[in-house]
Amino acid sequence: MRDLIEGVIFVFIGLFVMYWLIPAGVQVPSRMPNPALSPAFWPGIVSGLLIASGALLTIQSGVRLLRFGGGQKKPEVSGEELPVGFLKPALALGLLVPYYLACLYLGLLIPSIFAYVAYAFLAGQRSVPVLLCSGVLLPVAVTLFFVKIANILIPVGPLDGLIR
Amino acid sequence: MIENLLAGAALFADVHSILALFVGVIIGVIIGAIPGMSTVLAVAVVLPFTFTLAPIPAILLLAGVYKGGMYGGSISAILINSPGTPAASCTMLDGYPMATQGKGRKALQMSLYASCFGDMVSNIALILFAAWLASFALNFGAPELFTLVVFSLTIVASVSGDQILKGVITASIGLALATVGTDFIAGTQRFSFDYTPLRGGISLVPVLIGLFALPEVLRIYFRSKAGNKVVAVLGSDGLSVREFFQHWRTLLRGSFIGVVLGVIPGLGATPAAFLSYGEARRLSRDPNSFGKGNPEGVAAAEVGNSSVGGATMIPLLALGIPGDVITAVILGAFMIHGLQPGPLLFQSNIDVIYALFMGLMAGSLMLMAVGMLLIPTLGRIIRVQRALLLPGVLVLSVYGSYAVNNSFIDVLTMMIMGVIGLLMVAFAFPRAPLLIAFVLGPLLEDNFRQSLLMSQGSWNIFFNSPITWLFWTLTVLSIVGTVLTRMRARKGA
Numbered sequence: 001m002r003d004l005i006e007g008v009i010f011v012f013i014g015l016f017v018m019y020w021l022i023p024a025g026v027q028v029p030s031r032m033p034n035p036a037l038s039p040a041f042w043p044g045i046v047s048g049l050l051i052a053s054g055a056l057l058t059i060q061s062g063v064r065l066l067r068f069g070g071g072q073k074k075p076e077v078s079g080e081e082l083p084v085g086f087l088k089p090a091l092a093l094g095l096l097v098p099y100y101l102a103c104l105y106l107g108l109l110i111p112s113i114f115a116y117v118a119y120a121f122l123a124g125q126r127s128v129p130v131l132l133c134s135g136v137l138l139p140v141a142v143t144l145f146f147v148k149i150a151n152i153l154i155p156v157g158p159l160d161g162l163i164r
Numbered sequence: 165m166i167e168n169l170l171a172g173a174a175l176f177a178d179v180h181s182i183l184a185l186f187v188g189v190i191i192g193v194i195i196g197a198i199p200g201m202s203t204v205l206a207v208a209v210v211l212p213f214t215f216t217l218a219p220i221p222a223i224l225l226l227a228g229v230y231k232g233g234m235y236g237g238s239i240s241a242i243l244i245n246s247p248g249t250p251a252a253s254c255t256m257l258d259g260y261p262m263a264t265q266g267k268g269r270k271a272l273q274m275s276l277y278a279s280c281f282g283d284m285v286s287n288i289a290l291i292l293f294a295a296w297l298a299s300f301a302l303n304f305g306a307p308e309l310f311t312l313v314v315f316s317l318t319i320v321a322s323v324s325g326d327q328i329l330k331g332v333i334t335a336s337i338g339l340a341l342a343t344v345g346t347d348f349i350a351g352t353q354r355f356s357f358d359y360t361p362l363r364g365g366i367s368l369v370p371v372l373i374g375l376f377a378l379p380e381v382l383r384i385y386f387r388s389k390a391g392n393k394v395v396a397v398l399g400s401d402g403l404s405v406r407e408f409f410q411h412w413r414t415l416l417r418g419s420f421i422g423v424v425l426g427v428i429p430g431l432g433a434t435p436a437a438f439l440s441y442g443e444a445r446r447l448s449r450d451p452n453s454f455g456k457g458n459p460e461g462v463a464a465a466e467v468g469n470s471s472v473g474g475a476t477m478i479p480l481l482a483l484g485i486p487g488d489v490i491t492a493v494i495l496g497a498f499m500i501h502g503l504q505p506g507p508l509l510f511q512s513n514i515d516v517i518y519a520l521f522m523g524l525m526a527g528s529l530m531l532m533a534v535g536m537l538l539i540p541t542l543g544r545i546i547r548v549q550r551a552l553l554l555p556g557v558l559v560l561s562v563y564g565s566y567a568v569n570n571s572f573i574d575v576l577t578m579m580i581m582g583v584i585g586l587l588m589v590a591f592a593f594p595r596a597p598l599l600i601a602f603v604l605g606p607l608l609e610d611n612f613r614q615s616l617l618m619s620q621g622s623w624n625i626f627f628n629s630p631i632t633w634l635f636w637t638l639t640v641l642s643i644v645g646t647v648l649t650r651m652r653a654r655k656g657a
Contacts, residue, residue: 006591010333017340027352034621039347039354042609043340050336057329092385093586096579103562104572112559119558123384123551130552138556142563150209152567 001065007058014051018044091122107157112139172518175220176526184221185228185523189530192232193239193538199246199377199557200564202369203233207493219501219516224523226494227477231527233490234433234470235279235535242271242462243546246377246557250368251433251469253376253599254441257323258454258461265457266399268546269539273403274459276535278415278466283528285419285467286426286474290481291521297475298482301427306614307625309428311635313608316435318642320597322442325455328650331597334588338598341366342605349613361573370565370574371602374581375588375595377561381554382586398543403459411463414444418467426475429487433469434603438596440468446645452653474524481505481517 026040035041095118102111117135125131146152147163156163176182188210195206206229214222237249242259255275262271289297304312317335324331344355345365356362409415418440425436444464445454454461476487477494484506486492498505503513510517546553565578588595619625626632 002591006330014336021355025355025357026347027350027354029350029352032350034616036616036621037349037613039350039352042612043343043354046336046339046343050333050340053329053332053336057333060329088385089382092382093583096582099562100572100576100579103566103575108563108566112562115562116555116559119381119555120551123555125549125551134552134556139559142560146563146567150205150567151212152208153570154563154566 001061004058004061004065007054007056007061010054011051011058012054014047014049014054017047017050022047088122092119095119095122103155105157107155107159109139109143109154109156109159109163112142168514168518169522171515172520172522175515175519176224176522178220180218180221181224181519181523182526184217184225185527186530186534188225188228188230189232189527189534192229192234193236193531193534194232195229196233196236196248196252197239198560198564199240199244199248200373200560200562201248201567202564203230203237203249204489205564205567206233207490211493211497214497215500219498219503220519220523222497222501223494223520224527226490226497227520227524228527228530230473230490230494231283231470231524231531232534234283234473235276235466235531238275238279238462238466239272239538239542242275243268243542244553244557245380247372249433250372250599250603251437251465251472253372253596254323254434254437254465254469255462256376257441257465257596258456258458259465261455261457262459262462263397266397267401267457267459268398269543270399270401270403270459271462272398272535272539272542274408274462275466276532276539277403277408278418278463279470279535280528280532281415282419282422282467282469282471283473283531284525285416286423286471287521287524287528288474289423290474290477290524294478294482297423297427297478301429301479302483303629303631304428305629306611306618308629308631308635309430310608310611310615311626311632311639312428312431313435313604313611315635315639315642316431316439316604317601317608318639318646319435319438319442320600321642321646322445322454323438323596323600324594327592327594328646330593334593334595335597335601338601338603339605339608341371341598342602343609348610349617361571364569366577366602367568367574368603369568370578371581372599373561373565374578375585375599377557378578378582379585379589381558381561382582383589384550384554398539398546407459408463411460413447414440414460414464415467417443417447418464419471422468422471423475426472426487427478429476429479429485430607432476432488432603433472434600436472437465437469438600440464442642446642446649451649477520477524481509481520482507 022040022043026043028038028040032038099111099115113135117131120131143154146154191210192206195201196203207226210225210229214225237247237252238255241247241252241256242263245256245260247253247256259271320331320335321328344362346363347354421440422436425431441461441464444460445451476491479485479487480491480495486495495505561578562575565574568574585595615625
């Protein structure tokens with residue numbers, strides 16, 4: 001059943017790309033000597049491929065459903081790795097947003113220190129000395145490597161004078 | 165030839181050259197192994213040091229980094245399911261399952277031995293057949309490259325496991341992502357929506373890191389107590405020489421594929437790795453075991469990607485044409501030292517060429533030694549809890565993505581691809597086809613359109629030469645073979 005829904009979704013995505021995204025997003029010169037040379041030609045082929053494969057997936061899943069009925073076997077989980085609730089995964093994904101935004105304004109180093117500590121804590125590390133040591137040492141080491149050895153300009157925000 | 169070899173050996177047997185090569189291999193392995201860093205970054209790091217070196221140590225330093233990086237990428241691919249290089253994403257398909265089954269040591273050794281084997285074969289091809297292979301590469305024009313890439317894309321079926329249609333869907337997404345940016349013929353914008361950072365297209369490294377490394381980091385938050393576990397187990401079982409050479413057909417076939425693809429400028433190690441893997445799976449007696457921890461899969465991927473290294477030096481040395489970014493840097497190193505790669509180099513500086521050949525051969529042996537020494541150290545690193553190691557991978561991924569173009573848009577790309585990668589894992593969509601298609605998409609489209617320009621719109625150009633017919637035939641055979649294999653598997657089930 002899930003494959004059927006996925007197939008239908010990709011058919012719609014393909015149609016969306018073909019009939020809305022390509023006309024809106026691809027600038028086509030007014031005169032092209034050959035349609036195959038048009039900037040929209042290749043994206044059109046790809047969206048057609050997406051529609052076709054989505055349709056085939058839908059048909060394949062439909063046939064399978066008709067033959068064998070619905071209900072997918074749920075994967076077994078061990079007692080140690082039970083799925084968690086909604087909060088932890090949502091936080092893990094959600095923290096990416098402030099991490100990225102903080103990097104824009106504060107450079108990479110300080111947000112990375114906080115991100116490391118936050119993610120390690122969220123993953124279950126509870127030893128504060130370990131969290132702080134590794135949370136500071138790793139981003140600093142990586143920053144120094146890029147700035148001093150690789151000579152790549154890494155924005156470090158307020159710590160710019162200290163690092164350089 | 166013997167005199168030239170001896171002259172080259174004499175030139176190579178200098179402590180600076182040997183040391184430069186050794187240091188290059190170590191740097192390449194270490195940086196290549198870190199997700200978020202790439203071989204290109206490793207080469208960029210050592211390039212300034214080459215300015216003060218003599219020509220041979222300078223070039224051997226870069227060559228050593230290239231060799232080391234080819235193997236190094238497989239280390240993180242095997243141990244933490246996060247490839248350090250694009251080509252290592254193929255090694256990951258069987259390498260990581262082996263590591264989770266407690267066979268990490270075996271997987272690393274298989275990867276190492278296969279890398280050295282492929283590297284040695286490509287070095288021999290370079291020494292013995294450089295001129296012939298270079299002239300063969302010259303026969304590849306836009307139509308030939310197009311048909312070759314079409315054939316290469318059929319490997320999507322091999323790396324999709326049981327989910328071929330889902331693999332085609334993700335490959336389509338990869339092809340679509342590759343179209344973002346400036347159209348190279350019309351010069352107009354595609355899908356950039358007047359957002360300047362997108363005009364240059366989407367970079368490969370953030371896509372790679374986001375698709376493979378970030379989901380591994382985020383997955384531990386979807387399972388309780390996953391953070392307390394170690395990332396993988398090295399295990400005590402090693403790989404015997406006999407076990408390794410049981411896969412001699414795969415090793416030779418993969419080496420051949422890597423050499424042929426390496427000689428053609430622009431293709432790189434990733435298609436070679438996947439093509440070698442795809443062929444190994446197709447011809448295997450037990451194709452269903454691929455993707456579930458089959459050592460032959462690791463061997464096929466690594467021998468394919470490592471045998472590209474020496475072969476990419478063929479167009480560089482014989483024709484002065486760099487095959488990829490790294491050989492372009494090596495070309496720069498040649499020119500900085502007053503050497504012009506091409507036919508004249510073979511006449512005026514043949515001793516330098518043979519010194520380089522000797523160095524490349526020695527580099528393969530050094531890679532073996534460095535790899536064997538590193539494996540116990542890696543065993544200690546992977547004993548670190550996931551809760552400490554994987555957030556570190558996240559930080560490295562952010563830095564690595566930024567470092568590509570000094571742009572935060574690449575960091576954003578990496579994070580978005582990470583979420584997409586996580587969804588793909590959750591809904592059982594294979595990720596490798598997206599990467600393959602993303603890498604090959606520009607080659608496919610550019611050569612297609614160049615061919616039509618050359619033929620003034622006639623599609624006959626794709627059927628004009630024996631090489632195009634060869635690859636069309638191989639493509640059809642590959643598709644038919646895949647369909648028949650699937651039908652047989654269903655009947656058997």
